[in-house]
Amino acid sequence: MSEISVFGEGLKKNYGNTEALRGVSFSVNKGEIFGFIGPDGSGKTTLFRILTTLLLPNSGHAAIDGLDIVKDYRQLREILGYMPGKFSLYHDLTVEENLKFFAGIFKADINQNYHLISDIYDQIAPFSKRRAGKLSGGMKQKLALSCALIHQPRVLILDEPTTGVDAVSRREFWEMLIRLKKLEITILVATPYMDEAILCDRVALMQEGKIMTTDTPERIIESYPLRLFKIKSDRPLQLLKSVRQMQGVKNAEMFGEYIHASTNNEIIGIDEISGFLSKNLNFSFKIEEARPGIEDCFIYFMQKNK
């Protein structure tokens, strides 16, 4: 059994009458990349602010490397690396000045710790004299990660590091995170992008202040309890409406060029669905059994909880 690095138990947080977290429990192993996957408003940022000692939970408790997030906040702040939602950089300082400043406040030696960030920082080093405000989204993201890493934190907490960044930068960012694993830093990452789930070792799917499920992405997909079919035609909207009318179809949603239809009824298979659709539609379509993705699972859990 691997060593637990971060755990939370029954964490609740209210803002006035709004319940941002409604009892969240989880545990993260040392050296793991653990993803909190959920849309805006699912409580990811609140949870991260509690873990980074910025907010106090209304109830429940949490600890990182044995340090309590309320009592031991001072020691905890020495070992955390944190990248808040908006890349928190000083836009009027240059790339280099930002790095020096953040190293300075953690009393970290840049030369000594450069190996931690060399992989990332080398890519932006040519622009070291440029003001951070003038960098592209991808470069800001790399600089912010360098700044969060320079003091060799034991736990890295990244709040939506890939939001608003294009697909190429997102991919590169994840490649960097995965390479960081060799440093044995525990990484907690929050993201609204479902497709990033498969890049994590384990994920927690979050919705409305709750964790719906926690597991490895593979096992979450394996445990999808419904049969899933993908159907395709030139007229997706009519197809969708028609599929939804069929008895026994639990849910139907657009997935790119396909429509994903799920059934929890063993009797309903390809033949039954195509039979129904052929009767109701006057255009052709293609149907096959499909393997679910994380997004299918997320939708399943959302509906189960309703």
Place this chain on the structure above:
Amino acid sequence: MKRFVIKEFLHIFRDVRSMIILFGMPLIQVLLFGYAITNEIKDARISVIDHSMDYASQAVTKRLYASGYFLEGEHIGSTQQIEESFRKGENKMVVVIGQDFARKLESGNHPAIHLIADASDPNTANLLVSYASGIITAYSREIFLPENIPVIVPESRMLYNPDLRGVYMFVPGIITILLMLVSAMMTSIAIAREKELGTMEVLLVSPLKPLHIVAGKVLPYVLLSFINATAILLLSYFVFGVPVHGNLLLLLGESLLFILLALSLGIFISTVSNNQQTALMLSMFALMLPTILLSGFVFPIENMPDILQWISLAMPPRWFITIIKSIMIKGSGIEFIWKETLILVVMTMIFILASVKKFKIRLE
């Protein structure tokens, strides 16, 4: 800590707006106030109605025009025309010299001389009358000393600032306003900006103690405000000839105390504002307006309704203005202003305590 201060200086020097507020404003304010006030007195138009037309009355007239404060306005033949000339704005003051001026003067009788000023602008009128009285008094002393002949006009000596020069009054006020503005407003905005950018989150989630963050933010402004205060003093000395009669070190020391007070106020404001706009608005209303209106800088405290006088007791600028006026103009030493200084010290400690207590180690 060092890096923090360096970073703060970089922020200030790279932001054109900060630089203008820090260094442009003091310069412009001092020059603006200085020239606005001095020009008004220099160019006042007056007219003399001389019923004597003897050597003494003519000498007085000549003295008045030669003083540099007055210009010869539209000539007036009789006292009936005075009001009309004020209404038209042709004259600000009329000097009426009675009959037998020289004779009465020699014989020791009180010669009649009236100063009639347009008091629709009372401050100016007051100044004009005082200037003119001063000049006339000086003249009479000159000719009739050492025999100790009675003076022409009732003596109303203005202590410490015999010419009632406006510049003397405004320099302490300006220093106070600018120190308040630069110190309190700039620090509160600087801290609020970190919150707005989200960098405050990162700073909080670091081993930095709140005191470090506050000190790192504040130190550059202590230095800059101090430079500012010195610059204003130098400027007023060389451009307007405002003297510093008292101990310069004492003056600088008191300024430093006031800077600390203003800074702690600024930090206090920043703890209750989450963005730069709120910080700016709060500084404007909570600091600037009381500083200008209730400190005795613009309106004399004695003329205020009781309730405002009471409120003004709680205004730090009120005490600071009193202190620097005493030092600069009266040349007072600490023995005369220890009470005011003590009040400022206590206020500073209260604000520092309050802001350190209020400064959040978390986001809420």
Place this chain on the structure above:
Amino acid sequence: MINENSKNYVIEVEGLVKKFGSFVANDNLSFFVEKGEIFGFLGANGAGKTTTIKILCGLLQPTSGKIRVAGCDVYTQTEAIKRQIGYMSQRFSLYEDLTINENFRFYGGIYGMNKAAIREKAEMMLEQLQLSDFKNSLISTLPLGIKQKLSFSIAIMHSPQIVFLDEPTGGVDPITRRQFWEMIYETAASGITVFATTHYMDEAEYCDRISIMVDGRIEAMDTPQNLKNQYQAIDMNEVFLKLARKAM
């Protein structure tokens, strides 16, 4: 004339160039968008998408090129263009401190709709969104997903010819995102052209056609299926990565 075997084009762009000083933000773009089409306008950050959208909305003058939006010239008829388009982005949204109805009235008023028309349209749209009971609720009390659907409704309330959507579904849950795209499909079916940007590559597949912009130029433009075939990719994400990486 721009296109003689004239289909019903509502966006006609030919040789669009936009320079900022020596920097070329848009380098000779040409594309045509049909009435009722869902056109996906993709590209990496800083590729020049925002500049193009601003030009098409009449907010920015192009350096050169022949550009017509809703039949109006972008150089001279910007005011006419603005009446013919709707715009929605993640950032520009509704007034949080006004109610749903007040937002409808305000935006309807901007476009010169009369009271009766606004009321009728608002009632119809709220009915579709199943929000009729909430018409007097403050926007700030609504969940994000509903806000986004509402601001889309408001963007098309004045029946524009084209609606521009700038990353409309950022941070929204997967079900709401799909409901949003269903709204887009219905809008397009009613004849309104949809011009959308997104960072979700799977959403690109919902578009009839997409263009991918790299460094100020359109590197690829076709239906999602054709692009996947052409680049031998399993999904749009792979197409996008192949194109964008090629440029580096």
